[in-house]
Amino acid sequence: MKIAVSACGDSLSAQTHSLFGRCDYFFIVDTETGNISAVKNTSAGAATGAGTAAAQDLFNAGVGAVISGQIGPNACEVLKAAGIAMYSAPAGISVQEAVEKFKAGALAKNEVRRF
Amino acid sequence: MIIAVASGKGGTGKTTVAVSLALSLDGVQFVDCDVEEPNAAIFLRPVIAEKIPVTMPVPEVDETRCSGCRTCAELCAYNALVVIGKHVLVFPHMCHGCGGCTLICPEKAITEKPREIGVIEAGHAHSMDFMQGLLNVGDPMATPIIKKLRTRLNTSKTVILDSPPGTSCPVIETVRGSDFCILVTEPTPFGLHDLRLAVETVRQLKVPFGVIINCADIGDDAVEDYCREEGIRLVMKIPWNRRIAEGYSRGEPVVQVMPELKEQFMKLYAEIATAVTAAA
Numbered sequence: 001m002k003i004a005v006s007a008c009g010d011s012l013s014a015q016t017h018s019l020f021g022r023c024d025y026f027f028i029v030d031t032e033t034g035n036i037s038a039v040k041n042t043s044a045g046a047a048t049g050a051g052t053a054a055a056q057d058l059f060n061a062g063v064g065a066v067i068s069g070q071i072g073p074n075a076c077e078v079l080k081a082a083g084i085a086m087y088s089a090p091a092g093i094s095v096q097e098a099v100e101k102f103k104a105g106a107l108a109k110n111e112v113r114r115f
Numbered sequence: 116m117i118i119a120v121a122s123g124k125g126g127t128g129k130t131t132v133a134v135s136l137a138l139s140l141d142g143v144q145f146v147d148c149d150v151e152e153p154n155a156a157i158f159l160r161p162v163i164a165e166k167i168p169v170t171m172p173v174p175e176v177d178e179t180r181c182s183g184c185r186t187c188a189e190l191c192a193y194n195a196l197v198v199i200g201k202h203v204l205v206f207p208h209m210c211h212g213c214g215g216c217t218l219i220c221p222e223k224a225i226t227e228k229p230r231e232i233g234v235i236e237a238g239h240a241h242s243m244d245f246m247q248g249l250l251n252v253g254d255p256m257a258t259p260i261i262k263k264l265r266t267r268l269n270t271s272k273t274v275i276l277d278s279p280p281g282t283s284c285p286v287i288e289t290v291r292g293s294d295f296c297i298l299v300t301e302p303t304p305f306g307l308h309d310l311r312l313a314v315e316t317v318r319q320l321k322v323p324f325g326v327i328i329n330c331a332d333i334g335d336d337a338v339e340d341y342c343r344e345e346g347i348r349l350v351m352k353i354p355w356n357r358r359i360a361e362g363y364s365r366g367e368p369v370v371q372v373m374p375e376l377k378e379q380f381m382k383l384y385a386e387i388a389t390a391v392t393a394a395a
Contacts, residue, residue, distance in 0.1 A: 049194025
């Protein structure tokens with residue numbers, strides 16, 4: 001399965017991002033092949049709908065799970081409809097650590113915060 | 116003649132000025148364009164005769180025709196459409212109603228349906244025609260309601276537009292095409308900061324404008340210095356006065372609390388009319 005991690009930079013030691021739609025990079029990690037690539041999030045600067053656009057991009061890339069800080073309600077709706085699982089990235093951990101925790105089953109499911 | 120009353124900063128006295136100017140003249144059309152929180156009605160107490168719903172077109176997808184090509188989602192500048200397989204998710208609150216997706220869909224699977232975003236209320240107050248727009252609570256699309264208000268202006272009368280604050284789309288929709296814009300500010304660093312932004316905006320819109328300083332006895336002289344340096348017309352000063360604030364808290368217009376200011380508003384109107392005629 002491919003997983004996507006929202007990140008502040010394009011190295012594995014970069015911090016995971018506190019936001020989904022407006023993060024700087026997505027790390028796409030293929031848990032079967034071990035293939036890892038960092039993709040710039042082209043939706044980060046969108047006037048509206050950064051979350052829906054980012055979710056569309058990840059669906060197009062064939063991602064099955066997302067690890068991120070806060071995921072907004074619109075993006076959440078898209079990810080749910082696409083059957084993409086959502087996991088919380090604890091604040092202050094690196095992409096590498098997040099992937100290891102995910103593999104160890106140590107990440108909590110992401111819940112949408114309602115304001 | 117259309118006179119828009121705007122400001123950069125909120126709470127400087129746009130409605131105070133617009134209402135007082137309207138009450139100092141005869142038979143104007145007053146339009147509250149601050150559709151997110153219209154408040155002129157508190158002071159003018161209009162009798163509403165007509166309520167007109169305002170809608171905007173949003174896409175509706177016939178999924179039996181959709182091929183899942185994603186052309187619509189790629190076109191949408193606001194990311195209001197997402198295509199998951201052959202399932203199209205529409206986010207109506209993000210749609211600006213441009214109609215592009217309907218036009219571009221190769222399968223003709225998209226049609227437009229109206230979404231109600233608010234209402235226009237029209238009636239009378241004192242000797243004036245009164246109109247206000249009310250955006251539904253929680254809805255982000257203020258501009259289409261202002262556009263609709265602007266289609267109902269009676270330019271055979273003096274029209275006074277009470278603008279929303281700031282410099283964003285709803286303000287531009289209100290101010291553009293007006294004959295004159297009054298920018299209301301306060302003599303504080305905040306007032307000056309946001310006045311500069313408002314001045315840049317109205318200059319780009321090429322609308323002649325003048326500045327009113329409200330609560331003129333507080334703060335500092337920086338706004339006046341700025342106007343002098345920039346060659347901006349300072350058209351009026353409204354004093355800081357506790358009676359005005361007390362009247363405001365009771366929903367009483369300034370010219371009712373301090374009738375002596377009525378003459379100043381009439382003079383202001385004459386000055387604006389002269390400036391507009393000279394520009395034409």
